[in-house]
Amino acid sequence: MERESGQLERELxxxxxxxxxxxxxxxxxxxxxxxxxxxxxxxxxxxxxxSEFLAEFQRIADGDAATA
Structure with a gap:
């Protein structure tokens, strides 16, 4: 468990x-x-x-990418 914890800390x-x-x-x-x-x-x-790409590009440009 300590080894896994250490690995997670390094990855973080x-x-x-x-x-x-x-x-x-x-x-x-x-x-x-x-x-x-x-x-x-x-x-x-x-x-x-x-059109599917356009919708995604517009969503990203509008700043709504975090709601993906």
Whole structure:
């Protein structure tokens, strides 16, 4: 049990260290996605051919990704 606890603590420390970098990447990706959704032609294409993707992209750009 102590060995498992130690392993969990090590994994937690690794996750804590990478959180900042992961968060930064997500913020940049969300910003880029928001900019792409400002392109009317792209949105029209997605609406016509990939509406399920468009709905998810809009949800992420609106900041509702945490409710997935």
């Amino acid at each position: 420390r690794v996750a804590e260290r990478s959180y900042g970098s992961d968060h930064r990447h997500l913020v940049v990706a969300r910003s880029y996605l928001t900019k792409l959704l400002g392109n009317v032609r792209l949105v029209r294409h997605l609406a016509q051919h990939h």
